[in-house]
Amino acid sequence: MSPPHKPSTLPDNRSIPPSTVIPVLTYPDVREAVDWLCRNFGFTERLQIGTHRSQLSVGEGSVVVAEQGPAPSTAGSSPAQATLDRVMVRLPDVPGHHERARQAGVRIISPPTDHPYGERQYTAADFIGRQWTFSQTIADIHPAEWGGILLESTMRPNGPPTDLYNNTYGDFASATEAAVRQATYGEDIGQSSWLTAKEWLEFADRLAVGAGSKVLEVGSGSGGPAVYLAIERGCQVTGVDINEHGVKNARALADARGIGTRATFEVVDAGRPLPFPAESFDAIVSNDAMCHIDDRPSVLREWYRVLRPGGRVLYSDALIVTGPVSHEELATRSSIGFYLFIPPGENERFLREAGFDLVDVSDATDNAALLAGRWHDARAAHREQLVAREGETNFAGLQRFLDCVHRVSSERRLSRYVYVAEKPRRSRPA
Numbered sequence: 049m050s051p052p053h054k055p056s057t058l059p060d061n062r063s064i065p066p067s068t069v070i071p072v073l074t075y076p077d078v079r080e081a082v083d084w085l086c087r088n089f090g091f092t093e094r095l096q097i098g099t100h101r102s103q104l105s106v107g108e109g110s111v112v113v114a115e116q117g118p119a120p121s122t123a124g125s126s127p128a129q130a131t132l133d134r135v136m137v138r139l140p141d142v143p144g145h146h147e148r149a150r151q152a153g154v155r156i157i158s159p160p161t162d163h164p165y166g167e168r169q170y171t172a173a174d175f176i177g178r179q180w181t182f183s184q185t186i187a188d189i190h191p192a193e194w195g196g197i198l199l200e201s202t203m204r205p206n207g208p209p210t211d212l213y214n215n216t217y218g219d220f221a222s223a224t225e226a227a228v229r230q231a232t233y234g235e236d237i238g239q240s241s242w243l244t245a246k247e248w249l250e251f252a253d254r255l256a257v258g259a260g261s262k263v264l265e266v267g268s269g270s271g272g273p274a275v276y277l278a279i280e281r282g283c284q285v286t287g288v289d290i291n292e293h294g295v296k297n298a299r300a301l302a303d304a305r306g307i308g309t310r311a312t313f314e315v316v317d318a319g320r321p322l323p324f325p326a327e328s329f330d331a332i333v334s335n336d337a338m339c340h341i342d343d344r345p346s347v348l349r350e351w352y353r354v355l356r357p358g359g360r361v362l363y364s365d366a367l368i369v370t371g372p373v374s375h376e377e378l379a380t381r382s383s384i385g386f387y388l389f390i391p392p393g394e395n396e397r398f399l400r401e402a403g404f405d406l407v408d409v410s411d412a413t414d415n416a417a418l419l420a421g422r423w424h425d426a427r428a429a430h431r432e433q434l435v436a437r438e439g440e441t442n443f444a445g446l447q448r449f450l451d452c453v454h455r456v457s458s459e460r461r462l463s464r465y466v467y468v469a470e471k472p473r474r475s476r477p478a
Contacts, residue, residue, distance in 0.1 A: 058138050059444040061185040063165040063196065065094060065103050065110030072134040072181070074116040078102055081113050097196050112136065134179040140440075142184035146170045162186060164194045188448050221297075224433040231426035232419055238272015238301065241336040242366055242416040242453075242464060248273050248335070249280060254408070254468050255331040255360045257281050264288070264329040264354065266318045266363075267337025271298020271311070278302075278311040286329070288316035319343060327356040334363040336464075339387050344395075348402035358473040361404065364466045366416050366453075368392055371461030380452040381462065383445060395467050404469035416464040417457035424450035 058068065075081035082102045085091045091111070095103040100115040114134075139145050146160050149172055157171040157179060166189035171181045229236040235245040257263055259282035265274050268287025271294065278285045289295055295313045302311040316323065318334075319341045332351050341347050351361055367381070367389045378389065399406055424447055427434055435443045456462040 058140065059185045059188070059440050060448070061166045061188045063095070063189045063191050063194070064138070064167055064183065064185065065105065065112070067108070067110040068138050070110050070112055070136040070138070072112040072114050072136055074114050074133055076116050078113050078115050085113070095191055095196050097191075134181065136181045136183055138183050138185070140184065142168045142170055142182050145182055146172075165189050165191070165196070188444055224430050224437075228423070228426040228430055228434075231429065232423040236272075237276040238270045239335075240269055242364075242412075242419045243273065243335050244415065244419070245276065247412070247415060248277065251333055251335070251362050251466070252277055252281055252283075255333060255362050257283050257331050259283065261330045262286070262328065264322075264324070264332045266332065266334040266351075267340070268298055268313060269294045269337075271295070271301045271313055273335065274298065274313070275302050275305055275307065275311050278307050279305065283310075285311045286324075287311070287313040288318055288322070289313070290315065290317050319347060322350050322354055324354045326353050328354045330356055330359050332359070332361040332363075334361075336364050336366055338363045338365050339367045339389075340385060342386065342388055344388070344398050345401060348398055348404070352403050352471055355471045357471055360407065360468060360470045361399075362466065362468045364412060364464060365390075365395055366413075366457070366462065366464035368395075368463045368465050369461075370463040371456075371459065373456060373461050377452055377456055377461075380448055381456065383449050389462075392463075392465075395465070399467060399469045403471065405472055407468040407470050408466075409468075410466045411463065412466050413457050413460060413463045417454055420450050420453035420457060424454060 058066075060066070064070075073081075078101060079099055082091075082093055082096075082104065085104060086093060091104040091106045093102055094105045094110070097103075102113045104111050104113060142160050146156070150156055155173045157173055158169075160168055160170040162168050166185060166187035168184040168186050169181055171179055173179055226236065229239070233239060233244055237245045237248065239245075239248070255263070257277070261281070261283040263277065263283050263285045265277075265285055265287045268274050268289045269291070271287055274285040274287040275298070277283065287295075287298055289298070292315055295315045298311075298313040299308070302308045302313070305311075314323070318337070332355055338344065338347075348361075355361065367387055369389050369391050373381075373389075381387065382389075396406055396409065427443070427447060427450070431443065438446075453462075457464065
């Protein structure tokens with residue numbers, strides 16, 4: 049056999065331990081063994097699979113405890129050898145590994161097979177009959193989908209967050225990203241959220257944006273929607289975003305469309321005081337960005353300051369908690385950065401306390417559910433190109449994020465609402 053390649057970072061799958069090499073230890077009574085190992089050796093039970101199998105964790109390592117019993121017989125192995133403890137090894141390419149082993153004359157017990165818990169596995173015997181199972185993750189599957197009970201949290205608060213925005217904005221103009229946006233949104237205006245072009249123009253209508261209007265977009269991202277709005281409505285748009293990749297792309301896009309003087313962009317932390325004079329704008333719009341800002345009351349007071357009397361603000365918030373959400377779902381939903389989850393009624397209260405008159409609140413959850421599902425599937429269709437650029441781990445993390453958004457939005461456990469408010473034309477009496 050040729051020497052093995054250095055293993056790449058393996059994708060996550062909640063149904064299998066994260067370790068690369070996983071001993072499989074057999075005991076007559078699995079539950080008794082789990083209790084003893086946890087009590088005396090400091091293991092933590094990660095995943096319970098009926099009463100015949102369990103996954104345990106300790107530090108960065110993992111073991112599987114399995115029920116002792118007769119193993120599949122292989123030519124040349126004795127009954128004693130058939131009951132030896134086994135070893136599981138995670139690999140990035142099980143079919144290739146299997147073919148090399150087969151050509152080398154290794155006894156194959158079971159060929160590569162795809163399993164409902166998201167693993168492609170084959171088993172072979174070594175020269176004394178010990179069984180080795182080689183496993184390739186092909187999907188991130190929650191154990192509940194196949195009957196397992198996940199006992200250990202899979203949140204990784206100390207690990208790096210999944211990177212959506214730098215990857216999306218940094219490669220915005222690539223054919224792959226364009227194809228993903230086209231499949232996700234239908235009409236590609238350069239968006240990267242739960243927004244369609246139709247909804248964006250409806251936002252503009254609700255803000256009474258027309259020719260000559262001065263609009264501030266908070267969280268302008270790639271700049272695509274701002275440029276589209278400036279062209280479609282003839283208005284002047286100032287976009288602010290904390291992501292430098294997004295602002296760089298936005299400026300280039302505005303220049304390329306010939307509207308660099310009507311669509312301008314600045315790197316600004318929207319959670320801090322805005323660098324604009326009072327009453328500078330006729331309208332303020334923010335799509336799916338407010339959830340990233342922790343001190344919302346202060347931000348809304350700043351919006352009030354820079355908005356002219358009679359002007360309107362509109363923002364969407366896709367993190368309104370409207371049903372039971374598990375700690376794991378919250379971790380996955382917020383895995384790409386800082387997010388603030390709030391109950392119904394809080395945004396309305398924040399707007400009123402900032403001095404605004406509430407005009408309208410509407411439910412836009414269907415868009416989040418629909419677009420998250422489409423985005424997930426579009427990325428899956430371009431998996432090879434995306435993995436080559438962003439890496440297997442980040443790709444899997446974003447797919448997990450999008451699947452979570454689709455699920456909790458479809459089930460109305462996290463909802464997306466759009467809020468419209470107006471600054472009074474006259475100051476209220478003290």
